[in-house]
Amino acid sequence: MIAFEHVGKRYGGRFEALADVNFRLSRGEMVFLTGHSGAGKSSVLKLLTCLERPSRGRIVVAGHDLGQLGSVRIPFYRRQIGVVFQNHQLLFDRTVFDNVALPLLIQGMPASDVARRVRAALDKVGLLHRERALPIELSGGEQQRIGIARAVVHKPALLLADEPTGNLDPQLSADIMRLFEDFNRIGTTVLIASHDLALIARLRHRVLRLKDGRLIADENGS
Amino acid sequence: MSERMSSRRGANQQAPSFLQQRRAWQAHHRQVARDSLIRLRQRPLGTLMTLFAIAVALVLPATLWLLLGGAQVLDRNLEDTAQLTVYLSPSLEEASAREVADKVRQRADVGRVELITAAEGLHQFQASLDLGDALQGLDHNPLPASLVVQPVTRTPEAVAALAMQLRQVNGVDEASADMQWLERLKQLTRLGQRIVLAFGALFALGVLLIVGNTIRLAVENRRDEIEVVTLIGATHAFVRRPFLYSGAWLGLGGGMLALVLLAVGMGWLSSPLSALASSYGTDWELPGLGFEGSLLLLVCSTVLGWLGAWIAVGRHLARMRPR
Incomplete structure (x- = not known):
């Protein structure tokens, strides 16, 4: 699903965010990406979402070589992945329903299918009853669930998450992680960047550890 | 669950049709x-x-x-009001002036022609300038007879050309088309x-x-x-x-x-x-x-x-x- 081959990323010619990073994710895996802040977790995610391009090496995701992907094709690549952000990035001027519907709207899905899919996604995160609410009326944990619903509403093969439990208490964090495990169980490949080591240790999945832009460990959980 | 529903919920999302997308x-x-x-x-x-x-x-x-x-x-x-003033020789008698007027009138490129005899001209001049009796003292009429000619084609170029030709006519002193300002x-x-x-x-x-x-x-x-x-x-x-x-x-x-x-x-x-x-x-x-x-x-x-x-x-x- 994901292949990093000797990937390096430099900013402004001096600062080296990633150096010679190699790893592979198979379809259907659930993997944590961890390390201190500044270790390169964000860079990996930015490269995977095509926000940035690698300075060196090759990244292949679901058959797409991201370094070679033309800017016209980038949107269509992004539609195949789902992204959960740390601060959930909901749009506060529209309802929960409209937020979750956004990826489908972008893909030009007919309105009838949109409603069905959005309700299915909201149901999965347990917030079907809040579809008419505005994000501001929801708690932090609920907002993050909406963010997840939006990331999976178009049934992406790959789900990326950047510190999805960053601002949540341990109980809520565990709930969120359980959601990711649910999606993983039905076949979605999941990559979660997190520095919540205690939580990661409990969940027993594969862990990629970054330090100063280098991959220093690739541990199998179980 | 009906079969239709389950088929629609296939694991892979089927792409919406072109018509649906449009x-x-x-x-x-x-x-x-x-x-x-x-x-x-x-x-x-x-x-x-x-x-x-x-x-x-x-x-x-x-x-x-x-x-x-x-x-x-x-x-x-x-342009519609474009007209030429043709001044005849001052020496011309009134009868000859009428002949010239008739000659001009026969031209194809000329519309209406109005003869203003020397006497009429003086009269108009007096009236328009409100000179009263100031001209009474003149022993002869200094004004020539004139024709007011309306050209058929009223563009400045055509009017200027007509003026040129009218100047060649016997008995005509000057033909002026005040078209410059136009x-x-x-x-x-x-x-x-x-x-x-x-x-x-x-x-x-x-x-x-x-x-x-x-x-x-x-x-x-x-x-x-x-x-x-x-x-x-x-x-x-x-x-x-x-x-x-x-x-x-x-x-x-x-x-x-x-x-x-x-x-x-x-x-x-x-x-x-x-x-x-x-x-x-x-x-x-x-x-x-x-x-x-x-x-x-x-x-x-x-x-x-x-x-x-x-x-x-x-x-x-x-x-x-x-x-």
Whole structure:
């Protein structure tokens, strides 16, 4: 699903965010990406979402070589992945329903299918009853669930998450992680960047550890 | 669960058909058009200021254009009044003068010919200058007989050519067509056209900048939203769409406001202008933009608004390219 081959990323010619990073994710895996802040977790995610391009090496995701992907094709690549952000990035001027519907709207899905899919996604995160609410009326944990619903509403093969439990208490964090495990169980490949080591240790999945832009460990959980 | 449902819920998402996609696309356009209008209404003061700025930028070249159109109508009116004055030799007797008049009258390129005998000429001269008895002391009439000739073709060139030919006629001293000022008016009109064109281009640029700047602010305000939708797979066209509609709405609104301002301004100007025209003996009215002109103005302003928005969003999108 994901292949990093000797990937390096430099900013402004001096600062080296990633150096010679190699790893592979198979379809259907659930993997944590961890390390201190500044270790390169964000860079990996930015490269995977095509926000940035690698300075060196090759990244292949679901058959797409991201370094070679033309800017016209980038949107269509992004539609195949789902992204959960740390601060959930909901749009506060529209309802929960409209937020979750956004990826489908972008893909030009007919309105009838949109409603069905959005309700299915909201149901999965347990917030079907809040579809008419505005994000501001929801708690932090609920907002993050909406963010997840939006990331999976178009049934992406790959789900990326950047510190999805960053601002949540341990109980809520565990709930969120359980959601990711649910999606993983039905076949979605999941990559979660997190520095919540205690939580990661409990969940027993594969862990990629970054330090100063280098991959220093690739541990199998179980 | 019915079989239809389960088949629709296949693990892989089936792509919507072309027809479905087009329908969804149209629905999205309608939605975006409505949303962008609502957004503009949500900040009425800023929108109104932008609309007025656009309207003012449109009114000036439009006014110039109208005045120019008026000048062209005036031009034609004046051509209609074109005539030649042919002065006969002072030595010519009245009978010979009539013969010359008849000869001129037979020409194909000449319309009406009016003979003003020397005596009539003196009489008119006296009357028009209100000289009273001042000319009584003259022992002979210093004025020659003259013909007022109306040419068939009334362009300045044709009139000048006719004057040349009439000068060759026996008994004719001089044929003068006072067309020079008409020629000058034509030159002025031509100059005016260029000025209108230059101003039009300049103010079109102004509209572009006004809308561009407004949309740039809107883009800044919706920065997060743009970032999010881009990250979940929105094409540039999708990101641009609401702003293009906003720009087009602003352009259209500004154009409509400009039409109102023009109508008010023209109403205000028309009575002194027609008074001025009638004092010159022509009955002339300032022509309005008319239906086609108004439509053209609206189309132009809408397109300009759309274009301004395109440029503003394009600059932002260029910054979001992956590095």
